[in-house]
Each structure stands twice: as C-alpha cells, then as structure tokens.
Amino acid sequence: MDQSNSQKTQLPKSELLIKLDEFIRKYYKNRLLQGGIFFVGAALSFFIGVSLLEYFGRFNTTFRTLLFYSFTLFIGAILYRLVIIPIFKLYKIGSRLDYETASDIIGNHFGNIQDKLLNTLQLSKQAQNEFDNRFLIASIAQKTSELRPIKFSSAIDFKGNKRYLKFALAPLCLLIAIMIIAPGFKDTTTRLINHSQHYATPPPFLFVLNTKNLVAGQNEDFELDLGIKGNVIPNEVYLVTDRNRFKMKKEGNSTFKFTIKNIQKSFDFHFESGNFSSDGYHINVKLNPVLLDFSIHLNYPDYTGRPDETLENIGDLTVPAGTKILWKFNTKHVQIIKLSFSNAHANATKEGGNRFSYTKVFKASERIKINTSNEEGESHDSILYQINVIPDAYAQIRFRERRDSSNSKLMYFVGDINDDYGFNKLVFHYKFIEGDNDTKRPTENKQALVGINKIQTAQNFYYLWDLTELNITPGEKIEYYFEIWDNDAINGSKATRTNNGVFAAPTLEQIEKQTEENNESIKGEMAQAIKDSKAMEEEIKKLQQKLTEKKSLNWEDKKQIQDLLQKHQNLQEKMKEMMTKNKDKNAKESEFKSIDKDILDKEAELEKLFEELMDDEMKKLLEKMKELLQNNQKDELQEQMDKFKLTDKELKKKMERALELFKQLELEKKMKETTDKLDQLSKEQEKLAEETKNAKDNTGECEKNKKI
Secondary structure, X not given: OHHHHHHOOOOOOOHHHHHHHHHXXXXXXXXXXXXXXXXXXXXXXXXXXXXXXXXXXXXXXXXXXXXXXXXXXXXXXXXXXXXXXHHHHHXXXXXXXXXXXXXXXXXXXXXXXXXXXXXXXXXXXXXHHOOOOHHHHHHHHHHXXXXXOOOHHHXXXXXXXXXXXXXXXXXXXXXXXXXHHOHHHHHHHHHHHOOOOOOOOOOOOEEEEOOOOOEEEOOOOEEEXXXXXXXXXXXXXXEEEOOOEXXXXXXXXXXXXXXXXXXXXXXXXXXEEXXXXXXXXXXXXXXXOEEEEEXXXXXXXXXXXXXXXXXXXXXXXXXXXXEEEEEEEEEEOOOEEEEEOOOXXXXXXXXXXXEEEEEEEEOOOXXXXXXXXEOOEEOOOOEEEEEEEEOOOOOEEEEXXXXXXXXXXXXXXXXXXXXXXXXXXXXXXXXXXXOOOOOOOOOOOEEEEEOOOOXXXXXXXXXXXXXXXXXXXXXXXXXXXXXXXXXXXXXXXXXXXXXXXXXXXXXXHXXXXXXXXXXXXXXXXXXXXXXXXXXXXXXXXXXXXXXXXXXXXXXXXXXHHHHHHHHHHHHHHHHHHHHHHHHHHHHHHHHOOOOOHHHHHHHXXXXXXXXXXXXXXXXXXXXXXXXXXXXXXXXHHHHHHHHXXXXXXXXXXXXXXXXXXXXHHHHHHHHHHHHHHHHHHHHHHHHHHHHHHHXXXXXXXXXXXXXX
C-alpha cells in the first residue's frame, strides 16, 4: 500500500480549473448586476402602482396596512430572488455552477474549443483517480497549453446588460414625472409608511387645534379647543376616538369646544365634520398623584390629663401646646408627600406601598400645606390645613379679705383659682416694708404654702393669717400677695400673682388719738347714763306718790309704769354697750402698744365695776314688776317700786364711781405717755449728741492727717 501511494502523484489545482473558477465568479457577478437592474425596475413599478392606488383612493388604515405589507412582501421576494441568491452563489453559499456546465457555456461562446475543454476536464478527473498518472498529467499539460491563449471570462460581457437598464429607468422617469406633475403624490408615501395612522381627506377648511399641550392628569377634566379656518365654516364638528363620537359645542363663529370628563387613560382622536376628517392626535394621560384619605393620632401632653384620640380625614385642628400629631396618609400613584410649614419643609416617611406617615410636636399655631408628587409631576391641587395651638394659659386667681372685728391681727382670705389643666402650688407671700421703731425689720420675702387640690382646674381656697406671732409694733406695714403656679410641663410652671395688699399697724399717735376719741365717747355716754338715771329717780318718786293716792291702776298709770321700765331697760343696754366699747378700746390699745401693769390692773378694776352695773338682781326686779303690772297687783307693784328706787340709787352711785375711776385712769395714762415721750426724746437727744461728737472727732482726725 505504501508503494502504491508513492506511485500516485498528487496533482495541484490546474491552471484550467483556476480559469474556470474565475469564469464562474464573473458569471454570478453578471447575474447580480442583472438582478439589481430588474429589482429596481420591479420595485419602482410596484411602488408607483401602490402609490397611485392610495393617491386616488385615500384608503382607510386597514387597506393601507394591506397595501404596505403586500408591497413589503413583493419587494422582499424579488430582492431574494434577484439579488440575495446571486450573492450567495458568488460567495459559494449553497449549490452553484459546476465545471462541466461552465465548460458548456464557454464552449457555446468559443465553439472550436468545446471538445478540447471537456476532454481536458475528463482527463483531470481520471488523473485524480489513477495511481500511476504521470502519462495523464503530461497529456493534461499539453492540452492545457493549447487552451492557455483563450480567456474564459471574456465569455461574460457586463456591457451587454445595458439593454436591461430600460426596465429600471422607465419606472424611475415615470416616478419623477408623477412627482413633478402631482406634488401631493409624495404624501402617499408617508401615508403608506404610517399605515396605522389615520389621515383625513383634505377638507375645504382647516382644523386648527388650539389646545397645544395634550397632556392630561388622570381623573381630571380635559378641555379641547378647536378652531376652524377657511371660507366655509361647518355647523357641526365631532370628536372621534376609537370607540366614541362626541359632538362638540360651538362657541362663536369658528370655535368648537369639548370637555372630556374624568379622563382615565391615553387615547388617539381626530375631528370630523361632514365627510372630512382632521389629522390624528394623541392625548397622553399621566398618573395623577392622589391623596385618598388620612388619619390623625393626637398624643396630648400627659399633664393635661386628656386621653389620646384618633381622627379620620379632619384637617383643621385645635390642640394644646406640646401635642404630638401623627399623620398616616393613604395614597395612589404618589412617590413624595411634601409638608410645608411657616418656616420649614419636610417630607413624609414612606412606609411601603401607598402609605406615608409624618410626626411633629406643635408648640405654636401652624398653617400646613400638603403636596403630592410622582415621577410624572406634582399634583395641581395642594391641601391647606390650620393647626391652632392653644398655649397653656396663666392661672387665674382672685381673693377677698376680711379682718376679725375683735382682733385686727387675724385676717381671713377667701379666693378662687382656675387654670387649663391644674396647679403646681399656691403660695402666700409677705414682708415688712416700714415702721416707726428704730429696729428695722428684715425685708426678705417670707412665704407660706396654701393647701389646694392640684388636679381640680377650678376651685376655692381659704387662708387664715394670724399676725400675732409677728410682734408687730406701731406704725409697721406688711405687704402681702398670693401667687399661683400652674403645671405647664411644656414651657415650665408659670406664676400669676395678685395685687399687693398692705396691712398697716396704727402709729402711736393714731392709737392715742383713737383711744382719746373712744374715751371721750365713753365718758359722754356714762355722763348721759347718770343723767338719765337721775331723771328716772324723779319720775319714780312722782309715780309712787300717784299710786298712793289711787286704789287701782288705770290704763294711763300702767302706760307710765311700762315706759319707766323700758327706759331702765334701755339704760341697762347702754351700760352693756359702754362695757363692750371699753373692752374693745383696751384690746385695740394693747394690740400694738405695751401697757403699764398698774394701768392694766386699774382697767381690770374698771371692767369689774362695769360688770357690777349689770347685776342680775336688777334684771329680776324688772321682770317681777312687769309681771305685777300685767296682773294689776297695785300693792305688790308699789312695794317692788320701793325696791326698784333703792336699786336705782345704788346703780347711779356705781355709775358715778365708774366715771370717776375712768377719768382717773385716763389721766394716769396721759401722764405715763407724756413721761415715756420725754424719756424717748431724751434718749434721742443723747444719741444725736453722741453722733455729733463722733462726727467732730472724725473731722479732727482728718485734719491731722492732712497736716501730716
């Protein structure tokens, strides 16, 4: 086998085959050139035919679509047959012309070489199959040398294709002529290319859409404004969509309008009037950001005592200061919720899906503007709400005062307090502001807590101020006021105070003057009582003498006795008043002024004497006489009048004694006051002299220092 292989000679591709390959390539190039010419002619012819149909027919979108795809399929078919297949053959894709067929074509062109060319090809095939092919190769070489002068590719003449140019140039010239004669013919191409778009038949007037921005928000109303231009103005114009036809409202001579309610999605439309239609238009509907609903959770400050609450779809609010407000928004097609306040802006937090939330603590009133937006834009309508914040008001307080009539150092206060949410404390403040004594009181403010209910927002309070323990001296003044603190946990507890009240102790001069006036009044009343007692004594004598002369009492006698008893009873009342007045005088005098012990003893003796004037025996005697008078017991009544006369004389003597003792006590008080004043004056003079001496000593020392 190795030997046989060695005997077979491997033949390289012969010169003949190379020349045949060159011929085959030129053959397909020529086919491609012919196919291109016929393709252009066929395409132009079919294009002219389709365009003429559309030009004269102005078909609807369905028929134009059919024409467009028919043209496309035809062009694709002839392009494949006349152009693409030759290209494939040229580049050896698929089956192509073999050497024998090529030899026949060449032989037909060069008739004298056909047999030689075929014989050479047959010898070449035989040489490929023979092991000892040296003689065949030599024979092939001889025959090839005979065919070498002949150029096979000359059998293909490209210039011969000129006769086919008429098939392309004729429709091209026809197309140019048509476009020159009918300029509107080129619009048919546009209509065929945009076969799915509606094109109206040109009317004798123009449809002019005045609404330039054909972008609408979802769920909104959209108005279309159409103008008509031309010599003829139609009376009716219709808005036509894919599914509906709406008559437009005519406004003026050449304007038509129509409002599309609650627009939901994008759509195409055109206008029609009679048999004429406008160009097509498209309204783009963008998703409008919508705030569907919201809830508000109000978290009130704890100190207000108000329970938290949740409200639905309520915008304007009135809340106490410090309230934390949480909004929860439910939206549709919203990406951002922007809240604008007086001096700030904020975005709500997206919680997933279409839900947002925002929290803010309000300490002052705010006006809130809420805007929603998405990638297509911002909502046209913003929402405005007012948050009215009620600050924690200052607590209110009022009070009334009353002094004890028997003890001016006891003061009673009754008042009322109220606040929004409760109290922290109620304090009574006081301090000394001035006095007659040399010892100056400390002026710092002193205070005392007043018991209140801190939770109850409106209540009364009571306070008793006992000044006895303050050892107030004559002429001193004490300033006082109440101060109520609220329980404001946001801004801090705030205080409200009342107007200042002043307790003024009388000065020594005022005390002495008042005492003197009271003494004069008491002395006058005592003197009048003694005078009345003497008058009653004379009246008793006359009445006794009259009763002695009568056996019985008549009405006049009884009236006279009754008047006498009443006068005596009135005298008793006057003496009781004098005793009370004297006690009050002594009490007031000793409230702010120290009284000497001897004088106090004599005052006690005088009070005892006053009490004796109110003896119970006299009261019993008067009651007995009234009883006898009513029973008309003349003898017993006369007997009792004797006792009454003696008792009245005794009473008069006690009154005279009391008056003398009162005058004596008054004189001693004046002498004591005069002595005290002289002693005080002497001390003041000594003090002044000492201060003058010290001043002179200091001046002399200064002079010595200057000389040194």
